[in-house]
Amino acid sequence: MIDLKVVHLNTYDGNGGAGRACLRLSDALKASGIDSKVLVYYKFGRNPEIDTFSKSPLQKAKAVYNILSERYFAKWLSKSVKTPFSLQWFGRSVINHPDIKNADIIHLHWVNHGFLNPKFLAQLDELEKPIVWTFHDSNAFTGGCHVRYGCEHFHQQCGHCPILKISGKNDISHKTWMRKQQAYTKLNFHIVAPSKWMAASVKFSSLLGTRKTTVIPNTIETKIFKPYVKSEAKKVLKINPDQFVLMSGFMPSKNDKHKGTPYLIEALEILSRRSGIQKENIELVIFGNKENAEMPEFPFKTTFLGTINKDDHLAKCYSAADAFITPSLEDNLPNTVMESLSCATPVIAFTTGGIPDMVKHMQNGYLAKYQNAEDLANGIEWLYHRPNKEEIQKAARLSILTDFSEEVIAAEHTHLYETLIGLQPK
Incomplete structure (x- = not known):
């Protein structure tokens, strides 16, 4: 050296x-x-x-x-x-x-x-x-x-x-x-x-x-952002281990179209109306700074974690999720996507910016058509009904260890x- x-x-x-x-x-x-x-x-x-x-x-x-x-x-x-x-x-x-x-x-x-x-x-x-x-x-x-x-x-x-x-x-x-x-x-x-x-x-x-x-x-620090046992991580957040947890970073405003929040709200509303979905089994968990923010209304039970300052606790939060979703319309290489994958949590996102460099469609996550709320809902439903979730979770972790x-x-x-x-x- x-x-x-x-x-x-x-x-x-x-x-x-x-x-x-x-x-x-x-x-x-x-x-x-x-x-x-x-x-x-x-x-x-x-x-x-x-x-x-x-x-x-x-x-x-x-x-x-x-x-x-x-x-x-x-x-x-x-x-x-x-x-x-x-x-x-x-x-x-x-x-x-x-x-x-x-x-x-x-x-x-x-x-x-x-x-x-x-x-x-x-x-x-x-x-x-x-x-x-x-x-x-x-x-x-x-x-x-x-x-x-x-x-x-x-x-x-x-x-x-x-x-x-x-x-x-x-x-x-x-x-x-x-x-x-x-x-x-x-x-x-x-x-x-x-x-x-x-x-x-x-x-x-x-x-x-x-x-x-x-x-x-x-x-990313792969030794910090690592997978924890999902059922145990859910207990840390006081969430029923049987719940399907959908996690996201906090969206500052329901009217902020650049952040894609309206697409997420629409996707969740579409999902809630589908016959194969049991609303009571899905919980939305959101972290981030919600100070001075407009709180959107979601059709599922929603838990706000606020700002998480400790990375080891953030890793447990990612691990508690069955899927991480970001509706971003333009992003370079978002840290939240990389952190989630490193914790073996698959990601659902639009095909935009640098996200496809990390998320491989239906391998370690789901890439929805750009600005298409219907397809964003498809991604959630795909993971919700997937029988062998451990396979895609392992692929998420491996993708980060291999390339990032x-x-x-x-x-x-x-x-x-x-x-x-x-x-x-x-």
Whole structure:
């Protein structure tokens, strides 16, 4: 094993899917013998192995100012506060940090919310080090949006943005696109796409379509997210072991069409009317933050677990489920899907984004036709009536161990790093 130093940059320490993916990768690399460190813009937790650029009271105040300003102006300019958009007006320089100066590889992750704007991204070129950038969403190659919801303006130069209150040919999305183009001409970096869908999206983008891109999925702690005896896991949640448990992450609003919540509600209503379904034998269990959320009405008994902060308990929750369902309409490589499969719980989802990279139709889950509530209901019914559920549960676990384990993903990243610094043939 070569002496390779990698520093990962992310805005937050595990707050959100990208942060968790960043930390999981760094831990996997360290376990494989790589000197891997994580530097974040603002640190919420107390993990001593994670360093931050914002240590002093003044630095913390500046970071909070940048983060809140970026988010406030974006919400003020957007039609909906539920649709993420980044202006990237605010940022800070990072090139003088000793860990960055000493690193062999700089690995960028999610660097929005006032952290690295185009100006300070371009500044990284002064270091003359290989740069890897994992795209956890679409923002790097759009004029500001993180989730595109079918918009194809990024194929050109953005503009006429459907998210903005005031849009046109030269709107803020186009101006942001121009700033990014100027920065990217000064910066050489290698793109990592966690899913085939994200890689294809990059190829269609006018900003980065010609850049080298490697598909490497995120990883997961398979020793933490592991199967527990299903009947025992149900008892932990005080659920009758004979119940068919359908689990999902919390949907923030029944009217939030981008999250797919209306399709889930419709699918459950369709399911409840089918003759072969005994409503009293099905229980819907939902976890996640339900603060300030509109609570949808479901046709089955529903249990809300709230936010689950401990991964070992979350693994038991996944294990208690007979199926995990996500109605997401656009997602890169959702952690919840990977976590569920790792706990041997099959997944029901739409055929969209990077989900098909993990869910194999009728092997470890069910891929419903896009935006088709009827087929989503078919997936639930298929698992509900399946006689040998253990077979598909084993397939779910094996799919993660084979393609997404820490050892596999660490090895793929190490090979890429070595290629970029000239230790491996390209």
